[in-house]
Amino acid sequence: MIKVYQVEKDNYEDAGKASSDIKRTLKTIGIDKRVLKATSIACYEAEINIAIHSDGGTVTFEIDDEGIVHLSFDDIGPGIEDLALAQTPGYSTASPKARSLGFGAGMGLYNMKSVASSFEITSSQEGTHIKMTFQ
Amino acid sequence: MKPVIQYLGENCKNCIKCVKSCPTDAISIINEKVNIDDTKCINCQSCIQSCEQKLLKIKDVNLEKAFQEHEYNIALIPTAILSDFNQFDELKNLTYAIKEFGFDEVVQYSDIEGSLYKQALKDSSKQGKVMLTSFCPTINRLIKQEYPTLVEHLLPYDYPVEIAAKRLRKQYKDKDVGIFSLCECVGKLTLAKEPLGKMDSNIDYALSLSRMFPHINKRKNKGQKDIRINKYGVKSNVSALFGNRSLSVISVEGMPQIRTVLDLIEFDQLKHVQLIALYHCYQGCIGGYYLWANPFEGRFHIESMMSDYTGELVLLDKKDYFKEHHMDSQKQTFKERVAWFHKVNAILETLPKYDCGSCGFANCRHLASRIASGEVDDSLCRVKRR
Numbered sequence: 001m002i003k004v005y006q007v008e009k010d011n012y013e014d015a016g017k018a019s020s021d022i023k024r025t026l027k028t029i030g031i032d033k034r035v036l037k038a039t040s041i042a043c044y045e046a047e048i049n050i051a052i053h054s055d056g057g058t059v060t061f062e063i064d065d066e067g068i069v070h071l072s073f074d075d076i077g078p079g080i081e082d083l084a085l086a087q088t089p090g091y092s093t094a095s096p097k098a099r100s101l102g103f104g105a106g107m108g109l110y111n112m113k114s115v116a117s118s119f120e121i122t123s124s125q126e127g128t129h130i131k132m133t134f135q
Numbered sequence: 136m137k138p139v140i141q142y143l144g145e146n147c148k149n150c151i152k153c154v155k156s157c158p159t160d161a162i163s164i165i166n167e168k169v170n171i172d173d174t175k176c177i178n179c180q181s182c183i184q185s186c187e188q189k190l191l192k193i194k195d196v197n198l199e200k201a202f203q204e205h206e207y208n209i210a211l212i213p214t215a216i217l218s219d220f221n222q223f224d225e226l227k228n229l230t231y232a233i234k235e236f237g238f239d240e241v242v243q244y245s246d247i248e249g250s251l252y253k254q255a256l257k258d259s260s261k262q263g264k265v266m267l268t269s270f271c272p273t274i275n276r277l278i279k280q281e282y283p284t285l286v287e288h289l290l291p292y293d294y295p296v297e298i299a300a301k302r303l304r305k306q307y308k309d310k311d312v313g314i315f316s317l318c319e320c321v322g323k324l325t326l327a328k329e330p331l332g333k334m335d336s337n338i339d340y341a342l343s344l345s346r347m348f349p350h351i352n353k354r355k356n357k358g359q360k361d362i363r364i365n366k367y368g369v370k371s372n373v374s375a376l377f378g379n380r381s382l383s384v385i386s387v388e389g390m391p392q393i394r395t396v397l398d399l400i401e402f403d404q405l406k407h408v409q410l411i412a413l414y415h416c417y418q419g420c421i422g423g424y425y426l427w428a429n430p431f432e433g434r435f436h437i438e439s440m441m442s443d444y445t446g447e448l449v450l451l452d453k454k455d456y457f458k459e460h461h462m463d464s465q466k467q468t469f470k471e472r473v474a475w476f477h478k479v480n481a482i483l484e485t486l487p488k489y490d491c492g493s494c495g496f497a498n499c500r501h502l503a504s505r506i507a508s509g510e511v512d513d514s515l516c517r518v519k520r521r
Contacts, residue, residue: 001480029476030465037284044402067473
């Protein structure tokens, strides 16, 4: 089963809806709760990132016959300048105000990487692509 | 456990209001008969209120018979009953009336609720994650069924009414005691051996407060019996009074809001909250279905008597209240579940996915799963037939 969700730039009202639907699907299957938790947290973080930082993109969800969850996040730019720096815990481009409110703690990519079973990221000016699996 | 609600009668008009009202899709109507799936029902009473034919009823205890079975009968009364009164003396009248009716003893448990309330504030402060506390069996079932990753966020406490019953058992260990819990809500009826078969409960019978009202009304003006209530116990029953001095302690009431907050916790999006008290009913337990007054005035009543709540807290030992929340284990293996999911999905793709409910199932997925199991076929789908 494969499902593709559109994520619009700066649409904060709908940001998180793809993650909610994916979470619901995983619960319907009755997936292991450790996998459910990891997928939910990483998916939400990555989806919100597309809405906030990119010019828009898609979330692709797949569950294969073995029950392995595959998530892809593909946006159309503008890309992350320094990928290594962006994955450092605590590094954030968020404003001090946003950070004081508890957002933009700079743990996003780092957290995704630590909860996913596999994690790949590529980025150029044409877009950022993240692939994660959970099992 | 069995659902509190059962279907009685044969005049179901297939209006599907109960099907659509159910928050957990536990109801289906097949051949003009309502079925309630006991693995899904959370005993929230939405369907009873939605049934215009009044065919859905609460399972009941035979009170007269139950009364004869033990030599010493004790009534446990809920703290939320205070919201029905204007003056604290009315609780003394009620206590007297329940005794007059035939109970040997009337016991309150606000002292236990108060101690657990304080324990919850203490235990949640150093966890490093959002903790959940609920004396509401309906919400606890919802979490176990639909939010499996959050079970470990629930504080590991038994229900105050169960703790009260356990203590009474110990106190009267040489006596044949019958323990009756008078309930302010439908969910609490599940906490007893009868009528719903929770056999590990120390409570023998659970019955609705409203069943007692006619008996109480006849006797309430004839005398008073002293009873003391603990103010922290009261606070734990009222959503707006829970943890009102700390910003990191909040309370959430009502199914839509509870779902919203649980979703956010699953996404790890609550950064500043340490403890959330959850109540299915509006304003908390004072919104219980079986209370006489309404929770709007009720909140005024219960808060305006605050200086009358002079009862002490009870000192609880950890073994008195500690109870871990467990989830029911799943019967199928994970691979079987994935295969089943794909099978149901394939059928779902052939259905209209309007989730209209006119087939008698809450949504197309529910119908698809019954088609997959061979119980029904897709001729039930009215949209498809057209």
